[in-house]
Amino acid sequence: MSARRVRMFALIAISLVFLLAWAFPIVWSVLNSLKTDPDVLAYPPKLIFSPTLDAYRDVLFGSGSILPNLVSSIVISVGTTIVTMLMAIPAAYALARLRFRGKKFAGFYVLATQMLPPVGIIIPYFLVLRNIGWIDTYQGIILIYLSFSLPFAIWLLVSYFEDIPFEMEEAAYLDGASRLRTLRRIIIPQVRGGIAVTVVFVFLNAWNEFLFAVVLSGNTVRPVTVAMFNFVSVEQTLWAKLAAVSVLAMLPVVALGVVAQKHIVKGLTVGAVKGGGRR
Amino acid sequence: MAPTTDMAAAAAAAIVPNDFSRVLAQRERRFAAALLAPAFLALLATTTFPLMFLVWTSAFRMDLAMPFANGFVGFENYQALLTDERFWSSLLLSLVYTASTVVLQVVIGLALALLVMDMKRGQGWFRLIAILPVVLSPAVVGMIWRTFMLAPEFGIVDFLAINAGIGSKNWLGDPLLAMVSVIAIHTWQWTPFAFMVLLASLAALPEDIYEAARLDRATAWQRFRRITLPLLRPAIVMVIIMRTMVALTAFAAIFTVTAGGPGTATEILNLYAYRKSFTELSIGYGSALAVALLIVTVIISGVLFALRRAK
Structure with a gap:
């Protein structure tokens, strides 16, 4: 009996350690963002301090405000999401439900594109965009973001489209509805949930992207993940402000993650659990 | 008609x-x-065309800093690559980084999934907290670790090290420790992914097999070895494949933390290709490196997919 008790306590202790390990860096950033620089640098680290919103006020409204960067991030993410979904929904429907020659190859192609290392895409793209003057523009960044958001969205949506029973479509056809109308009125409402999950994922990935952004951004278009570097330089690190910027960069994705919690797990697992995975 | x-x-x-x-x-x-x-x-337009252009570029000497010397060089970049020590060391670092992060993610993720699966209460906390790291930008994660976690003394990891008697370490300045740090950061961020996928797979396993095994007095280890592991194999292999692809092209979390340094201590092949192209501005040679990375990726994924098909 007592051996079991010991085991139980050990398990609880281990799980607490892991929960703490995952949550702590995030919580710690939030705490640091509410401190003054001396409090951030204090040794031993301060858990109790008088919180202030100064860092947030400075990074949002002070000189070198990151508001334009937050706007950049939002425009890029929303733009990428809209363009991706407009292209991915029809493509995923075709791959999941229609019969045509080369379907297997088309599915394979979508997956194979994901194998291309991003650095291998950005080098040629940098050369091309530089020639047509699209560096530091929204269209340049959004276009290249399609290289990772499209395959992902198509693949995720296919798995949702496959779950709808065929009878729904057949009934619609028998009623004389055209294919496009059936797709719009019957099929798409059925996969609303899957579309919402895909939107969340595409938005997250676009918001979080860094490699393409760091190469293609400039003074006009500079998402917050890149602008973060303004606060760490060789000469000095602006500790509290850096923490505040990090928190601002984390806020939307954590909020989405928590709100869409159950769906996120499904989105991550849909391939693996089915065993087939990436077809 | x-x-x-x-x-x-x-x-x-x-x-x-x-x-x-x-x-x-x-x-x-x-x-x-x-x-x-x-x-x-x-x-x-965004994948196939760049790939072809990349291969084409890799046959040129294309130096943005010295444009007068540019020209077609055929396979010269690839020949140079074969005798480039920095290339081989970056390739080795890529393999070490990928193998260690993937193994750590799967082992810890699976152990934790098994542990949480048996919990009567508190599963929800795990599911919630596990989401946090995976939704974050690797760039932000790198920045947080570089500063608030790994900075000397007031960084929490260093603070813990001091209190544990290990003493203050230069986590990102020492070549070996820097590599350990970037591996640990990647593992921290992505183990929850393996954990969530494996937990969901565990929950989907049929209950009756375990019932039968219990009636046959199978030990916990036997149940794990003979039932759980074989049934979970497809999911585990999937996680391995997905995580390997990501680890091979990891960029932001290393770039923000060490930028490949100190020196080239954490410069995995992906970072080398980037630095060659955009820091040293040798686009042609950088392209050859990117092609090499693609070839490595294709070979490794080929092996992994064969592994998945094999019984």
């Missing part, structure tokens, strides 16, 4: 079934082509 509605087609079908199905199949093909066209054109 094509009927305007499916009703008309159905009527036609009663008379000539062969023609009907052919017309229908043709219409389905055309519809599919129309639906696929935008996405596939975009994919061609």
Whole structure:
């Protein structure tokens, strides 16, 4: 009996350690963002301090405000999401439900594109965009973001489209509805949930992207993940402000993650659990 | 000739079934082509075209800093690559980084999933907290670790090290420790992914097999070894494949933390290709490095997919 008790306590202790390990860096950033620089640098680290919103006020409204960067991030993410979904929904429907020659190859192609290392895409793209003057523009960044958001969205949506029973479509056809109308009125409402999950994922990935952004951004278009570097330089690190910027960069994705919690797990697992995975 | 509605087609079908199905199949093909066209054109433009251009670029000397020396060099970049020590060391670092992060993620993720699976209460906390790291930008994660976690003394990891008697370490300045740090950061961020996938797979396993095993007095270890592991194998292999692809092209979390340094201590192949192209501005040679990375990726994924098919 007592051996079991010991085991139980050990398990609880281990799980607490892991929960703490995952949550702590995030919580710690939030705490640091509410401190003054001396409090951030204090040794031993301060858990109790008088919180202030100064860092947030400075990074949002002070000189070198990151508001334009937050706007950049939002425009890029929303733009990428809209363009991706407009292209991915029809493509995923075709791959999941229609019969045509080369379907297997088309599915394979979508997956194979994901194998291309991003650095291998950005080098040629940098050369091309530089020639047509699209560096530091929204269209340049959004276009290249399609290289990772499209395959992902198509693949995720296919798995949702496959779950709808065929009878729904057949009934619609028998009623004389055209294919496009059936797709719009019957099929798409059925996969609303899957579309919402895909939107969340595409938005997250676009918001979080860094490699393409760091190469293609400039003074006009500079998402917050890149602008973060303004606060760490060789000469000095602006500790509290850096923490505040990090928190601002984390806020939307954590909020989405928590709100869409159950769906996120499904989105991550849909391939693996089915065993087939990436077809 | 094509009927305007499916009703008309159905009527036609009663008379000539062969023609009907052919017309229908043709219409389905055309519809599919129309639906696929935008996405596939975009994919061609953003993936296939860059790939071809990349291979083409890799046959040039293309130095943005010294444009006068640019020109076609054929396979020279690849020849240079074979004798480039920095290339081989970056390749080795890539393999070490990938193998260690993937193994750590799967082992810890699986152990934790098994542990949490047996918990009567508190599963929700795990599911919630596990989401946090995976939704964050690797760039932000790198920045947080570089500063608030790993900075000397007031960084929490260093603070813990001091209190544990290990003493203050230069976590990002020492070549070996820097590599350990970037591996640990990647593992921290992505183990929850393996954990969530494996937990979901565990929850989907049929209960009755375990019931039968218990009746047969199988030990916990036997149940794990003979039932759980084989049933979980597809999911584990999937996690391995997905995580390997990501680890091979990891960038942001290393770039923000060490930028490949100190020196080239954490410069995995992906970072080397980036630095060569955009820091040293040797686009041609950088392209050859990127092609090499693609070849490595294809080989490794080929092996992994063979592993998945094998029983």
